[in-house]
Amino acid sequence: MSEKEKFLGEFEQCILLSILRLGENAYGSSVRELLSDVVNREVSIGALYTTLERLETKGMVSSRVGEATAQRGGRAKKYFEVTAKGQQALKRSKQALEKLWKGVALSVVINDGIRQSC
Amino acid sequence: MSEKEKFLGEFEQCILLSILRLGENAYGSSVRELLSDVVNREVSIGALYTTLERLETKGMVSSRVGEATAQRGGRAKKYFEVTAKGQQALKRSKQALEKLWKGVALSVVINDGIRQSC
DNA sequence: GCTTTATATCTACAATGTAGAGTATTTAAG
DNA sequence: CTTAAATACTCTACATTGTAGATATAAAGC
Numbered sequence: 001m002s003e004k005e006k007f008l009g010e011f012e013q014c015i016l017l018s019i020l021r022l023g024e025n026a027y028g029s030s031v032r033e034l035l036s037d038v039v040n041r042e043v044s045i046g047a048l049y050t051t052l053e054r055l056e057t058k059g060m061v062s063s064r065v066g067e068a069t070a071q072r073g074g075r076a077k078k079y080f081e082v083t084a085k086g087q088q089a090l091k092r093s094k095q096a097l098e099k100l101w102k103g104v105a106l107s108v109v110i111n112d113g114i115r116q117s118c
Numbered sequence: 119m120s121e122k123e124k125f126l127g128e129f130e131q132c133i134l135l136s137i138l139r140l141g142e143n144a145y146g147s148s149v150r151e152l153l154s155d156v157v158n159r160e161v162s163i164g165a166l167y168t169t170l171e172r173l174e175t176k177g178m179v180s181s182r183v184g185e186a187t188a189q190r191g192g193r194a195k196k197y198f199e200v201t202a203k204g205q206q207a208l209k210r211s212k213q214a215l216e217k218l219w220k221g222v223a224l225s226v227v228i229n230d231g232i233r234q235s236c
Numbered sequence: 237g238c239t240t241t242a243t244a245t246c247t248a249c250a251a252t253g254t255a256g257a258g259t260a261t262t263t264a265a266g
Numbered sequence: 267c268t269t270a271a272a273t274a275c276t277c278t279a280c281a282t283t284g285t286a287g288a289t290a291t292a293a294a295g296c
């Protein structure tokens with residue numbers, strides 16, 4: 001077991017989480033929209049698909065091509081799903097970060113000038 | 119304002135958090151030890167210092183060289199501190215991840231075979 | 237001086253992040 | 267039909283971040 005535990009990149013994590021959240025409806029474009037909507041992160045088309053492909057190569061996600069079902073034309077969608085391996089990697093990343101955050105308090109001046117800690 | 123908001127890498131976040139946690143005592147070797155102890159992550163010396171230097175170039179941390187104070191020999195330590203900019207970047211990263219995690223539940227089989235969600 | 241201990245710098249390469257032009261596929265309009 | 271529009275994915279290329287280990291510094295102790 002365990003083939004030299006690697007770490008997920010920051011963007012990889014975002015994409016994995018987006019796929020999970022989208023569930024049945026997770027494919028390239030929808031992931032891209034979600035990132036734009038939820039975390040206000042605009043990513044290029046290339047950035048997105050490249051990363052999806054790499055995640056698949058690493059076994060973090062699996063994919064299947066859907067039937068051509070578009071309302072107004074359009075190419076067939078490629079749906080993604082996070083594998084068990086992907087979920088475990090995500091969990092590990094989350095736990096590592098949570099451990100490090102534990103006990104740490106920031107104290108920066110926020111936009112409106114009010115000092116907060118978090 | 120805002121010079122094309124970039125994102126922190128995964129390892130960069132870890133290092134920044136380690137520095138915050140170590141407070142006055144944050145320097146290369148201590149950060150390395152912390153990562154090993156807290157998140158069980160062994161990083162090479164080169165990986166660590168390279169990243170610290172890059173973070174400094176980006177203005178995420180600042181450094182000062184301490185006096186030679188070693189008990190048993192040794193080169194002077196280079197102490198690091200996370201700048202306001204670094205703290206804000208950290209906060210942004212944290213919030214983005216939290217937003218994405220919100221509403222997502224994993225369901226992978228854990229080591230001991232017990233199904234959990236988190 | 238020479239060895240030991242503690243810490244940092246340098247050089248190099250691999251992996252991940254990012255962009256945008258180009259391609260494919262299907263529907264609607266002319 | 268033929269072309270335009272819509273939707274989604276593939277390809278190529280380069281920038282940034284991750285990672286390693288050898289090497290250099292510096293002081294303490296003998």
